[in-house]
Amino acid sequence: MRKTTAIGSALLTATTLVLGGGASAASAASANSSDPVGLYFFDAARNVVAHYPAPPAGCTPVPATATLHAAWDAGFSRFQFFGTADCTGTFTVLDTLRSYSAGRFKSFVPIP
Numbered sequence: 001m002r003k004t005t006a007i008g009s010a011l012l013t014a015t016t017l018v019l020g021g022g023a024s025a026a027s028a029a030s031a032n033s034s035d036p037v038g039l040y041f042f043d044a045a046r047n048v049v050a051h052y053p054a055p056p057a058g059c060t061p062v063p064a065t066a067t068l069h070a071a072w073d074a075g076f077s078r079f080q081f082f083g084t085a086d087c088t089g090t091f092t093v094l095d096t097l098r099s100y101s102a103g104r105f106k107s108f109v110p111i112p
Helices: 002-018
Strands: 038-042 048-052 068-072 078-082 091-094 097-099 107-111
Touching: none
Parallel strands: none
Antiparallel strands: 038 048, 038 068, 068 097, 078 091, 078 107
16 A cells, blocks of 8 residues: 555656646756656655656666656666666666665666
């Protein structure tokens, strides 16, 4: 039930972003980005903690407080998430909408 609630909450947040609602959050690419397209990381309170409008190149840190990510368009489809900061070792392949415990993943690489 909790996972369903978390995903529903994130979808509501995402819908708000897409329909023009603002989010006072740090953006990974631009602090002033209001474009709803891209990859978003949310914390447990469903605040945006990072936004990537386009797939980053190479190994990228996952925000420490992230508990969910959601991606729309912009070339995002799947990701390799790692438990290490340098994208080494075993990984988990995740799609465009997934929730997890904060701190579970330390870095990720988009899969083209």
